[in-house]
Amino acid sequence: MDSCITPLRHGGLSLVQTTDFFYPLVDDPYMMGKIACANVLSDLYALGVTECDNMLMLLALALKLTDKERDVVVPLMIRGFRDLAEEAGTSVNGGQTVKNPWMTIGGVATTVCQSNEFIMPDNAVVGDVLVMTKPLGTQVAVSAYQWLDQPDRWNRIKLVVSEDDVRKAYQRAMFSMARLNRVAARLMHKYNAHGATDITGFGILGHANNLARIQKNEVGFVIHNLPVIAKMAAVSKACGNMFGLLQGHSAETSGGLLIALPREQAAAFCKDIEKQEGYQAWIIGIVEKGNRTARIIDKPRVIEVPAKEKEGELW
Amino acid sequence: MDSCITPLRHGGLSLVQTTDFFYPLVDDPYMMGKIACANVLSDLYALGVTECDNMLMLLALALKLTDKERDVVVPLMIRGFRDLAEEAGTSVNGGQTVKNPWMTIGGVATTVCQSNEFIMPDNAVVGDVLVMTKPLGTQVAVSAYQWLDQPDRWNRIKLVVSEDDVRKAYQRAMFSMARLNRVAARLMHKYNAHGATDITGFGILGHANNLARIQKNEVGFVIHNLPVIAKMAAVSKACGNMFGLLQGHSAETSGGLLIALPREQAAAFCKDIEKQEGYQAWIIGIVEKGNRTARIIDKPRVIEVPAKEKEGELW
Numbered sequence: 341m342d343s344c345i346t347p348l349r350h351g352g353l354s355l356v357q358t359t360d361f362f363y364p365l366v367d368d369p370y371m372m373g374k375i376a377c378a379n380v381l382s383d384l385y386a387l388g389v390t391e392c393d394n395m396l397m398l399l400a401l402a403l404k405l406t407d408k409e410r411d412v413v414v415p416l417m418i419r420g421f422r423d424l425a426e427e428a429g430t431s432v433n434g435g436q437t438v439k440n441p442w443m444t445i446g447g448v449a450t451t452v453c454q455s456n457e458f459i460m461p462d463n464a465v466v467g468d469v470l471v472m473t474k475p476l477g478t479q480v481a482v483s484a485y486q487w488l489d490q491p492d493r494w495n496r497i498k499l500v501v502s503e504d505d506v507r508k509a510y511q512r513a514m515f516s517m518a519r520l521n522r523v524a525a526r527l528m529h530k531y532n533a534h535g536a537t538d539i540t541g542f543g544i545l546g547h548a549n550n551l552a553r554i555q556k557n558e559v560g561f562v563i564h565n566l567p568v569i570a571k572m573a574a575v576s577k578a579c580g581n582m583f584g585l586l587q588g589h590s591a592e593t594s595g596g597l598l599i600a601l602p603r604e605q606a607a608a609f610c611k612d613i614e615k616q617e618g619y620q621a622w623i624i625g626i627v628e629k630g631n632r633t634a635r636i637i638d639k640p641r642v643i644e645v646p647a648k649e650k651e652g653e654l655w
Numbered sequence: 656m657d658s659c660i661t662p663l664r665h666g667g668l669s670l671v672q673t674t675d676f677f678y679p680l681v682d683d684p685y686m687m688g689k690i691a692c693a694n695v696l697s698d699l700y701a702l703g704v705t706e707c708d709n710m711l712m713l714l715a716l717a718l719k720l721t722d723k724e725r726d727v728v729v730p731l732m733i734r735g736f737r738d739l740a741e742e743a744g745t746s747v748n749g750g751q752t753v754k755n756p757w758m759t760i761g762g763v764a765t766t767v768c769q770s771n772e773f774i775m776p777d778n779a780v781v782g783d784v785l786v787m788t789k790p791l792g793t794q795v796a797v798s799a800y801q802w803l804d805q806p807d808r809w810n811r812i813k814l815v816v817s818e819d820d821v822r823k824a825y826q827r828a829m830f831s832m833a834r835l836n837r838v839a840a841r842l843m844h845k846y847n848a849h850g851a852t853d854i855t856g857f858g859i860l861g862h863a864n865n866l867a868r869i870q871k872n873e874v875g876f877v878i879h880n881l882p883v884i885a886k887m888a889a890v891s892k893a894c895g896n897m898f899g900l901l902q903g904h905s906a907e908t909s910g911g912l913l914i915a916l917p918r919e920q921a922a923a924f925c926k927d928i929e930k931q932e933g934y935q936a937w938i939i940g941i942v943e944k945g946n947r948t949a950r951i952i953d954k955p956r957v958i959e960v961p962a963k964e965k966e967g968e969l970w
Contacts, residue, residue, distance in 0.1 A: 344749035346709040348767050350668055355767060359711050359751050394661040396674050396763065398713070434659035436674050441756035448711065448763050452663050452670060 341461050341554060342383035342537055343449075353452050358383035361398050361446020365482050365593060366514050369413045373420025374518035376445040379594035381428055382538040384449050385525035386597055388459035392430035396448040397421055400440035417445055420518075428520055459528055461535035462556045464600035468534055468627035470561060471606050473524045473613065474596030475645035476544055477572035478513040480583050482593075484575050485510035500574040509569050512647040516569070517594040523616050524597045530612070531605040539595030545588025547598060548625075548634035560630015561600075563588070567622045567643040588636050600627055620645070656776050656869060657698035657852055658764075668767050673698035675855075676713050676761020680797050680908060681829050684728045688735020689833035691760040694909035696743055697853040699764050700840035701912055703774035707745035711763040712736055715755035732760055735833075743835055774843055776850035777871045779915035783849055783942035785876060786921050788839045788928065789831050789911025790960035791859055792887035795898050796821075796828035797908075799890050815889040824884050827962040831884070832909040838931050839912045845927070846920040854910030860903025862913060863940075863949035875945015876915075878903070882937045882958040903951050915942055935960070 343358040360380045364372045377395070384392055397418065401410060425432050435447070451457075484506045487493035501509075521538060528536060537551040544563070552561045566573075566586060576585035583590040601609055610621040622643060658673040675695045679687045692710070699707055712733065716725060740747050750762070766772075799821045802808035816824075836853060843851060852866040859878065867876045881888075881901060891900035898905040916924055925936040937958060 344709065344711075346748060348708055349706070350767060350769075351666060353665055353668075353767065355708050355765060357709065357711065357763075357765060358749060359713065359763060361713075361751060361753065391664070393663055393670050394659065394672065396659075396672065398674065398676075433661060434673060436676060436761070438676065438759070440759070444753070444755070446751070448672075448674060450670060450672060450765055452665060452668065452767050454665075 341550065342386040345458070348452065352454065354455060355450065355452055356384060356387060356389055356458060357448060357450040359446065359448040361444050364443050364445065368514070369416035370420040371514050371518055372445065373417040374424040375594050376447065377421045377424040378518055378520050379540070380447040380449045382521050382594060384451060385521035386536045386538040387461065388525050388528040388533065388536070389451050389453060389457060390522055390525045391451055391453065392428060392449050393451045395425050395430055395432045397432050397435035398446045398448070399435065399437040400442065400444040401437065402443040403439055403441055421447070424518065424520065428522055459533055459535065461537060461551060462554050463534040464555050464559050464627045465534060465557055466559055466627055466629050467603055468600045469603050469606045469623050470563065470625040470627065471599045471601055471609055471621055472567060472596050472624045473521060473621045474516050474519070475567040475569050476590065476592060476595070477509070477569035477585060478517055478593050478595065479591045480572040480576050480585055481509040481513035481569050497575050497578045500578045501571045505571045508647040509572055512569050519619070521597050523613055524599070527609055527612055528599060531601055531609040534600045536597045536599040538597050539592045541591045543584070543589045543591055544598070545634060545636060551598065552632045552634045555632055558629060558631065559627050560632065561625055561627060561634035563625035563634065563636045563640065565622060565624040565641045565643055567624065567645050570644045570646045573642045586640065586642065656865065657701040660773070663767065667769065669770060670765065670767055671699060671702060671704055671773060672763060672765040674761065674763040676759050677908070679758050679760065683829070684731035685735040686829050686833055687760065688732040689739040690909050691762065692736045692739040693833055693835050694855070695762040695764045697836050697909060699766060700836035701851050701853040702776065703840050703843040703848065703851070704766050704768060704772060705837055705840045706766055706768065707743060707764050708766045710740050710745055710747045712747050712750035713761045713763070714750065714752040715757065715759040716752065717758040718754055718756055736762065739833065739835065743837055774848055774850065776852060776866060777869050778849040779870050779874050779942045780849060780872055781874055781942055781944050782918055783915045784918050784921045784938050785878065785940035785942065786914045786916055786924055786936055787882060787911050787939045788836060788936045789834070790882040790884050791905065791907060791910070792824070792884035792900060793828040793832055793908050793910065794906045795887040795891050795900055796824040796884050800825035812890050812893045815893045816886045820886045823962040824887055827884050834934070836912050838928055839914070842924055842927055843914060846916055846924040849915045849917070851912045851914040853912050854907045856906045858899070858904045858906055859913070860949060860951060863903070866913065867947045867949045870947050873944060873946065874942050875947065876940055876942055876949035878940035878949065878951045878955065880937060880939040880956045880958055882939065882960050885959045885961045888957045901955065901957065
C-alpha cells in the first residue's frame with residue numbers, strides 16, 4: 341500500500357521503503373522542507389514503522405530562480421528537511437539535485453526491520469473503529485490563502501470567511517503538514533491497530549477505499565465524522581464544492597493516519613496521542629460487515645478544528 | 656562517494672543506497688529505461704556491491720506528451736527499466752510518477768549487506784594501475800547523432816565523420832550505457848580492487864579526481880590512455896573541443912567503472928571481463944606518489960573503440 345516491503349537475505353529482516361516528491365505549496369521554504377520530509381516518512385509510519393534508517397533527498401531547482409533566490413531558498417528547504425529528519429531520529433545521507441522548469445522536493449525513506457516492527461494493514465475486523473490523527477482541509481486552506489491576492493477568487497469566499505480566518509487556517513494546515521505521524525505509529529503497536537494508511541492525494545474517501553479494498557476480512561468502512569480545519573468546510577461549500585471536501589475527495593498533503601483499531605482501545609489511543617503531542621485525534625467511523633469499500637454517511641458531522649495558540653505564536 | 660553506507664541496528668549489516676535521475680538522451684524509450692536502470696545500479700557496483708535488494712522507479716512525464724504518445728512511450732521505458740533490473744537479479748517495487756514540463760527517469764537502488772560485500776574506495780596504493788570498463792564519448796556520440804538533423808551543426812563535423820560512423824557510434828554508446836557494471840563489480844573482489852568509482856557527469860578526469868581526493872594514502876592518479884568510441888575524438892576536436900573529451904571533461908552517462916587494482920592483477924581482470932561479457936576493459940593509468948589529485952598526460956594515447964557487430968545486428 342504505502343510502502344514496499346522486501347524480504348532480505350539476512351536473518352528474517354525486511355527492507356521497507358517509500359518515495360514521494362511534489363511541488364512546493366507553502367511560501368516558507370523552511371516549512372516546505374519539513375512538509376516534504378514529514379510526507380515521505382508518513383508512508384513508513386502508516387505501517388507502524390517508527391525507526392527510519394536513512395533518507396535520501398530529491399530536489400529539482402526551478403530554472404527561473406535567480407542565483408540570489410536560489411542561495412536563500414534552497415538552503416532553507418534543505419535545513420527544514422534535515423531538521424525534521426533529525427526530529428524523526430533519522431538523517432539524510434544521499435540524494436540528487438537537478439534543474440527543472442518546476443521546483444520539486446521529495447525523498448526516499450528506508451528502514452530495515454524485524455517483522456514485529458511493522459503492522460500489516462489488512463487485518464481490520466467488524467466492530468473496529470476508524471481513528472484519524474490530523475484534520476482534513478489542507479488543500480482548501482492553502483488555496484484560500486493564495487486567493488487573498490486574487491480578488492476574483494477571494495470574492496467568492498469572503499462572505500463566509502475573514503482574512504484572519506484564512507491566515508489562521510493556512511497556518512494550521514502548514515503546521516499540521518509538517519507534523520510527523522511518528523507518535524501515532526508508535527501507539528498503533530500499544531493499542532493493537534489492525535491496519536492503517538496515510539491520507540494524501542486521494543482524499544479521505546480515496547484512501548479509506550484503498551485500505552478497505554485490501555482487507556482480508558469481508559468488511560466495509562463507514563465514516564460519520566469529518567474533522568476539518570476551522571472554516572474550510574464553509575470555504576469548500578462557497579466554491580461550489582470544487583474541492584469535494586465534505587465528499588471526501590479533497591487532496592491532502594502529509595495528512596494524518598487513518599487507523600482501524602479495536603473499539604475498546606480507540607478512546608485510549610486518542611487520549612494518549614493528545615497527552616503526548618498536544619494534538620487531537622478523532623474517532624471518525626466504524627468497520628462493519630461489507631464488500632471492502634468505504635463510504636461517508638449522508639450528513640456527516642463536521643468537527644471544526646481551530647488553529648492552535650502556540651502555532652500562532654511561532655508564526 | 657557514489658552511494659551512502661549506513662550502519663544498521665541489526666547484526667553488523669549496512670544499508671547501501673543511491674539515487675539518480677536525469678533527462679532522456681536516446682530516442683528509443685525501451686533503451687532509455689535500460690540506461691536509467693544501469694545508471695542507478697552503477698553507483699552500487701562502484702562499491703563492489705553485486706546484489707541489489709530493491710529498486711524504486713522515479714518518473715516524471717512530460718506535459719506535452721499526447722495521451723497516445725504517453726501510452727506508447729511510458730510502458731516501453733518502464734519495461735526497459737524492469738527488464739534490466741531483472742537481468743541485474745533485482746526487481747522494482749515502488750516509486751513515484753508525476754507530471755512535469757520535462758520528462759525525467761531515474762530510480763533508487765538499495766542493498767543491505769555484510770561489510771565484506773562492499774569494497775571501500777579509498778585504499779589505492781602506489782604501484783596500482785587504473786582500469787576502465789567502458790569507452791568514453793557517450794555524450795559526443797549522442798550529440799553527433801542529434802546533429803544529423805541539424806545542417807549547421809552537421810556541417811561542422813562532416814569532414815571528419817560519415818553519417819554511418821555517427822550512427823554506429825550512437826549505437827555503440829546506447830548499448831554501452833545500457834550495460835550493467837555488475838560483472839566488473841564481481842571481479843573487483845576476485846582481483847582485490849583497492850577502490851573504484853563510476854564515470855558519469857563529471858567526465859573521466861572529474862571522477863578520477865574525486866576518487867583521488869578521498870584516498871587514505873598519499874597517492875596521485877596519472878591517466879595515459881583514453882579509450883574512446885570510434886571517431887568521437889575526431890568529432891570532439893572538430894567542434895573546437897566544446898566537449899573537452901580528450902581533456903577528460905566530457906560528461907558520460909552510465910559510464911564504466913574506474914578501478915584501482917594491484918598491477919599484477921589488472922591484466923587478468925581485463926581478460927576475465929572480456930571472456931565473460933565480450934567487452935574489452937583497458938588499463939588506462941597508474942597510481943603514483945602524489946597529493947590526491949588526478950591528471951591526464953600531455954598527449955594521451957587515444958584508443959578507438961569500434962561498434963560491435965552483434966549490437967549492429969540487434970539494431
